[in-house]
Amino acid sequence: MVILTSSQPMLWLRQHLVLPFLLYTSLLGGAEQPKCRCLYGDPCWPTQNEFTNLANQLSQPLLRPVPPPSACYPTNMPSGNCSEVVAHYTDGNWRADQPGAMQNTNFESFVFLNGTIDACYLNVSLNIPCEQGNVPPVSVDVRSAEDVQAAVVFAKRHNLRLVVKNTGHDYLGRSAGRGAFMIWTHHLKNMSYDASFTPSGAPRRHSAVEVVTLGAGVQWHEAYTFVSQQNRTIVGGISQGGSVGAAGGWVMGAGHSAFSPTFGLGVDNVVQFTLVLADGTYVTANAFQNVDLFWALRGGGGGTYGVVISTTYRVHPAFSVGLAAISTNFPSYAAALAVVTEWTKLHPTISDAGWGGYTYINQVGQADFQMMFVSPNVSIEEATATFKPLFDIVGNATEGQAVAVVRSYPTFLDWYTAFFTLPGQSQVGGRVELASRLLPKAITMQDPEKVAKILLSLKAGVGINSVGGGAVSKVDPSSTGLNPSWRKALAEVYISETWEEGVSAATIAQARERLKQNTDVIDKLTTDSGSYLNEGSLYEKDFKKSYFGSHYVDLKGVKKKYDPTSLFVVASGVGSEYWDEELKCRL
Template sequence: MKPSLLCIGLFAAIGLAANLGSCRCQPDQPCWPTEAQWAALNNSIEGNLVTVRPLASSCHDPDFSASECSVVQANTNNSTYRSSQPGALQWENWETWPAADEKCYTETPRSEPCEQGRLPLYSAEVRTAQHIQTVVNFVTRHNIKLVIKNTGHDFLGRSSAPKSLQILTHMMKNMSISNEFIPTVPPMLNPPDSAKAVTVGAGVQLGEMYAFLGSKGLMAVGGTFSTVGIAGGYIQGGGHSFLGWLHGMASDNVLEFEIVLADGSLVFANAYQNSDLFFALRGGGGGSFGVVVSATLKVYPDYPLIYATLNYTMDPGVAFWDGVGAFQKHILRLNDQGGSGYYGMVPIYPVSSTQNVSVLLSSMAFVNQTNSTTVKELFSPLLLDLKQAIGFEPFFDMVTYPSMSSMYSTILAGSYATGTGMRLGSQLVSRDFMKSDNSTRLTRAMSSLNFDPGEAVAGVILTGGQVSKNRNIASALNPAWRDTMVHVIFTRLMSPDMTFEEQETKAANITRHEVPIFKSLEHGKMGAYMNEADADEVGFQKSFWGENYPRLRSIKASRDPNDLFIVRKGVGSENWDDDGLCRLNRT
């Protein structure tokens, strides 16, 4: 070979190596696994590797199947069904890939092309920790983008990425109770005191856990959507709960994780070993530090409670927001007396083709309380103020449940409706802000938003009490949670008949105009909840983790130096493109 050709070949090889180091391997590159290698992976995980097609592919040519399509269409808004499907997420906009103009909707005509979008090409439907280890080693060896899907309940696009391999933990349903659980400790340490606990596999969903615990007279801190996976992004992101006032955030209640790391090792993380990981996994965000195999949580009695509901419906207008303002003046007082719950407003709710109404809905639980007279007296001043504000008596009702599990089996009955396109904006609002009688300012901020029919703004009141008292717990949870009174969320619908450009315009408005309205209430000091936030949150590192981010970044660099686990707006993601396919810089 001539010297000049040798140099050209050498520089070409260096360029290829640099590209492979900075980008994940793509199917059209020589580094992509052969069919034989994919087959070998399938054999090594006991035949649980599947090729992924979009959920709606059977509704489009050339893969159209009338029988299969009818099943998909009947279940497209069924969250239980979507959680089990490798080719589906709970929010269909995260199945699309606008940058490549790829989509596949159940709602669009059969003749429209069905493209892969941000869905993975393959899914490993893992059953064991060993399966996960095998897949992690495979993607490391071949430099393939890895995504983890627990249930697909994610508003930030963390459960999907184009040209990727998915680990689907749905089938990991093991649950067990220990009356005297002791975290795994190194041989040189004395074991800590035991605690009553439940260990749940990575695929266990909240509804399943509540039924299991309720049958044993027990309960754990968890959320209020039955198909959310307890061990996934919910608890790794913090996890608010009806039980928060009594026992803190879900992440406060973890005793131990079992997790597969980027090097393929299977370890326990608790306060006594791998304590850096234990810190990171309790609030540092799902999918950023490894693949959680199981989580062990404290359990409590299956408390009785009083569940109070309040709502009113009226013509849109100023009086509706006057009612919202009257309601928000009382939430601090109700929370201080143990009330936890939600309230939401739909300013434009269509009841016919020619008529819209405005609706406020509220539900609050008073856990471990059984005196309905006391709770009714707590609501009396609120009901009087509401009647004066809106001009009529709002609906109010209370139900006493013998246990939390019986409440959950009632309010979570059926399947939560998902399968639409959705983007959010959110902000944490402090107790000090609400103590200063700033509820009027909060109402003004909410009412200043422009709403399309069906879009909502809501307040989550699941803090105070023990959430605030647990501020000395060493975890990655954003410290702002300890000072939070209301977690404000607003929704924006992304319908299939919108172009990607129209969806992007709407999403950009959330980031540039609408979220800043709420940040300005307290000059941005409080941040947002990563599990229910703007998917393009500006300064997400501080907003999601506050002062904890530098430590999280250090743990990430130590435990995952090659960034195997990168998710949108997760720890370390600032060094990667939006899909986690190519590195942006080397820092």
């Protein structure tokens, strides 16, 4: 007999009696599944008593998320402080702390087929009522695997549309869902360092690995600080304020970094995941346990196979950072063509040498060219020699009007702090949709001028994330579930469209049509329409091909094995082709 003392009995009862009982009862009633999910407002929506029973199993009270601007509509939805909302509206870390906030506010809105828009706008002078929009009305603020298990079992039992959200960074809107039930992983903040980690299930003689394990709610600014305290560096996402989640959708979509040409993508640095499956089971996935699931989680898309609880990453020794940057305006199309052609020609060499970075090219007429590349442990002299051909071309083409910078930073964190923690800088809080293509190395080597002409022909600004080549290209494409196009790519080319708050559905449709047209332009850079899942479009002609490539069939097999009833369904995710546009009903 085991005698339990102090606070242990309640935890033991939850783990050994409550969750298994809920799981068992949720599976009663046969294998036939309802055609449509149950949404808020439907007769099948759980009763208050049923939500109370769920709340009794959780460590935190249930949340009722609302769009952040609701605080500015006191007669409609009195909630929060409007002044605080206005002051922090474009702060990514503030938005991440709000259960009802998405980083891009268009995903807080819902557009009906008849053109009606349900939303809550910050601009109260529009005189448009504040509505719930696309924000799930009920959420579980999970703090443990047990919380996640209870929430997953509840959603399955009641056939709810389930949404998993951490920070709300998602250009496909997968963090939101009208009338859905949300699992909010944002407070799974545990971090640990292990200088000698052995994956679960590994043979006794398996070599230990130096790692950090991050809870699903950890954000990159938190991870970078923690890893730096261990005198180590981790491959991670680069954004203003570091508000992107470090252990969830970022890595499951590929996870790129300016340092990927040296150390590989996020999927190449993962050692282990822990997660809760659709049946409520808590499992470990690595190279020795649930191997097929581990393969799929590395590139097969977030919100698709389960709810990740933690991710374990390999870490690297600390390093200094060499930087080369250019900022200029083009006086003519000929100057633009000369610069972008030379930039393209240089690209394969610098990527193979471990340089990665970010470039922005605007259409001729506005004529901007901004570039920043970085590489570990490179001196100022080495950086100058590498980029001298480009510096010379830019100087001649712009008659000396360009600004070129070469610098060195003692550590990764010094470089990151200098560029991505600047006050007043923001990438969020507006309305934006993206489309992207992976730029193959082959075309940059065979016809750099063609690449330059395509990029300059776009009727919008274009960003190029130079996050491929080098170490990324040396990984066996079959070793992860990631789209194999990544292994042949040097960079991700992306375009965007935005619109003003409160515009009509027709205006939004026009913006999306422009995005589609420009997607056709950048598609000329590829032979297979390969795209980055986490920075892609909802309007791909064939999302299976663009986001997953030849791995789609195998990913669908893993999906069917671990989530046979499709509890987890997300836009453009594996298996989503069997659901309607709102992801409510099976087709």
